[in-house]
Amino acid sequence: MTAQPQVPVLIVGGSLVGLSTALFLAHQGVPALVVEERDALSAHPRTRGVNPRSMELLRSVGLAERLRGLPSAGLLAHNSGVRMARSLAGPELGTFREEYYREVRSDLSDLSPADWCLCHQNELEAVLREAAEQAGAVVQFGTEFVSCTQDASTQDGGPEGEVTAVVRDRRTGRTREIRARYLVAADGSGSTVRRQLGIPFPGTGQLGRFLAIHFRADLTEQLGDRRFVMCYTFNSQVRGALIPLDNAREWRLDVILDPAAPADDPRAFTPERCTELVRAAAGVPDLAVEVLGAMPWTAAAKVAAAFRVGRVFLAGDAAHVMPPSGAFGSNAGIQDAHNLAWKLAAVLTGQAGPALLDSYHAERQPVCAATVRQAVLRQQDRPRGGDRSRDRGLPPGIVDDAAIWFGWRYRSTVLATEAQSWLADSQLADPQLANSQSAASQVAEEDGVWTTEPLGLPGTRAPHLWLRAEDGDCSTLDLFGAAPVLLTGSAAGHWPAAASAVAGEWGVPLRVHSIGGPDGPTDPTGGWAKAYGVTEAGAVLVRPDGVIAWRSPDAPHDVHAALRRALGRMLGR
Ligand SMILES: Cc1cc2nc3c(=O)[nH]c(=O)nc-3n(C[C@H](O)[C@H](O)[C@H](O)COP(=O)(O)OP(=O)(O)OC[C@H]3O[C@@H](n4cnc5c(N)ncnc54)[C@H](O)[C@@H]3O)c2cc1C
Structure with missing residues (x-):
């Protein structure tokens, strides 16, 4: 072993x-090995x-247009909605409509610069790989x-320890060691890494079994001018979902299997049997089918008990x-x-303390657990769309799709709690604003994770608004990414000077954007301060991942001390 x-x-x-992960790390200046x-x-x-949230993140590293230019993205550019039918050629039973469900082509322009x-x-991954490699990552196939071992003397996860992994070349069978500061599984x-670390993976292992049949068949005529995302097909021979891959000849049929039926053993699905099922879903008995x-696959609902053990992090x-x-x-x-990449980069460069790494589990695990619950509720609710006679109403606790994309709230030691944010404010000018803020906080407390109107709460995604800059319109989201940002308003006062001093004291870059100020972008709708829950004299500290770390609704007595505390906390120092 070498x-x-x-x-x-x-x-x-x-x-x-x-x-x-490799791509986002590379954009933070960290060349990872995959x-x-x-x-x-x-x-x-x-x-x-x-x-839309993932598109915001991929847009932030310049990939939005490349993704829209992919062959499959072009072919599916107008697909939207979920249909229900006896078969593709047969009568439609309806279109899936629920108040929580947002069709792909819904207008999100008030909420996001992306959709x-x-x-x-497979096409997306090819772009990610190329972009990551161009930015400095190395990908080794085969x-x-x-296995891996961690340096026991540095359990706090500081940048000076290491993890040693053993990897095997699949072609030669030879093993070698790779030493790294951190490992992302x-x-x-x-996950072999998760199992070797003994991290429990509790949840429900069998929420449904499916067979994804990838096939070619000319269904242009049966599809007509319909452009859906998927069509559930329910008839006596097949229950499943037909998914167009090019709106013509390439398709996927996800067949719902009955675990109790021997005929539904996945091994029984010969190409001939797959062809029969495709024909039944299409409603064309003599359809020419090429099974690719x-x-x-099994639908499961599980969340790891720990997203981090020492220098090892679980993702995806x-x-x-x-x-x-x-x-x-x-x-x-x-x-x-995205949550993890900037944290690893900040700790590796010494800008942040190891405590920042603890926030990865604290922030992502509860949000992922709540997202898993929402996916399960949706899976349980889907059949209702096809059979209203058994209508039991909406499952309690189901939240709007847009809340899941944009309305989560993280809680961790590196984020200010609202009480701490408001402590910084000794002279709040607008009592109405204060009331709306505390009402929003209450909603967040009750729901734990989801907020329908985040209003700039610490731990939430910084809201999108269109601004006007020298070189054209931009989203507030375009201001974030490489470094922490301090947003201030037209009455920026002492904030810019304090930001410059505090950045020097902590040894980190901190960009200031004074919206509506002399050198800042303008705010054509005049809505930024309200959207972020501050006054024009307030300020908002935003992390490189676009999450609000802290805000001061107005200018506190000691701007410098308040900002120094907030930035130190954000960096786990
Ligand atoms: C047929 C199918 C249909 C799906 N449809 C949907 C859908 O409609 N919507 C949706 O949200 N999700 C869907 N998914 C799930 C989606 O593909 C996954 O959520 C996504 O791929 C997760 O990405 P990941 O990188 O975390 O894991 P994976 O994609 O599973 O990738 C893990 C990678 O790790 C590699 N690996 C594993 N062990 C080792 C090791 N010891 N050493 C080195 N490499 C290793 C594997 O080869 C693999 O490339 C579908 C999945 C399948 C299989």
Whole structure:
């Protein structure tokens, strides 16, 4: 076995989440090494829905237009909605409409500069890989993670310790060691890393079994001008979901299997049987079908008990699995990657203390657990759309899709609680604002995770508003990314000088954007202060991942001391 020089971050798994982590790390200046046991990226289209929050994150690293230019994104650009039918050629039973459900083509322009991008996961992964490599990451295929040990003397996770992984070359069988400061396990639901660390993965393992049949058949005529995301087909021969991959000849049929029926054993699905099922779902008995593949999969709902053990972090399906209803699973993984990347980078450069790394579990685990619950509620609710005669009403606790994309609230030691934010304010000018803020906080307390109107609460996503800058319109979200940001209003007062002093004291970059101020972008709608829950004399500290760390509704007596405390806390120092 040969020892290797050290890498800052080793990522196990080169699929959606491993590649996203490598990409976001590279954009923070950290060149990660990705090891993937396959010989190449998976060619299976798998998930197709990059949701609006994930698109915001991918937009922040300049990939939005590239994703929209993908062949599958072009073909699916006008698909929206879920239908129910006896078969594709047969009568439609209805369109799925529920108050919590937002169709892909809903207008989100008030909420976000981004919206859905439907594209195949294999095409998305190719873009992520290329962009990550261009930005400095290295991806090694045919390399299997075998085991790892952590440096016991540095359990606080500070940047000076290391983790040593043993990997095997799948071609030669030779093993070697890789030393890294940190390891990110993005090795999927069966994660070897998670199992070796003994991290419990509780939840429900069998919420449904499916067979994903990938096939070619010309269904142009039966589809007509309909452009749906999926069509549930229920008849005496098949129960499943038909998913168009190009609105013409390439499709996926997810067949719902009955675990108790021997005929539904996935091994019984020969190409002939798959062809029969496709014909039944299409409603065309003599349809010419080419079966490209059939992959059994199980819908499960599980969340790892710990997202971090020492220097090792779990992300994506290694940390959580959920039913596909809502398409939250893959997107939650992209959001794990984004939450973690800037924290690892900040600790590696010495800008942040190791306590910042604890916040990864504290922030992501409850939000992922709540997202899993929402996916389960949606899976339970879907059949209701097809059979109103058994209508039991909406499942209690189900929340709007948009709240799941944009309305989560993190809680961790590096985020101010609202009480602390308000302590900074000794001279609140607007009592009405104060009332609306405390009402919003109450909603958040009751629900735990979801807020319908975050209003700039610490721990929530910084809201989107269109601003006007010298070089054109931009979103508030475009101001965040590389470094922490202090947003101030037209009455910025002492904030810019305090920011410059505090940045020097902590040794970190801190950008100031005074919205409506002399050098800042203008606010055409005049809505920024209200959206962020401050006055024009207040300030908001936003992390590189676009999460509000702290805010001061007005200018406190000692601007410098308040900001110094807030930035130190945000950095875990
Ligand atoms: C047929 C199918 C359909 C799906 N449809 C949807 C959908 O409609 N909506 C949705 O949200 N999600 C869907 N998913 C789930 C979605 O694909 C996953 O959520 C997503 O891929 C998770 O990404 P990940 O990177 O965390 O894990 P994975 O994609 O599972 O990737 C893990 C990677 O780690 C590698 N690996 C594992 N062990 C090792 C090791 N020891 N050493 C090195 N490498 C290792 C694997 O080879 C793999 O490439 C679907 C999945 C499948 C299979």
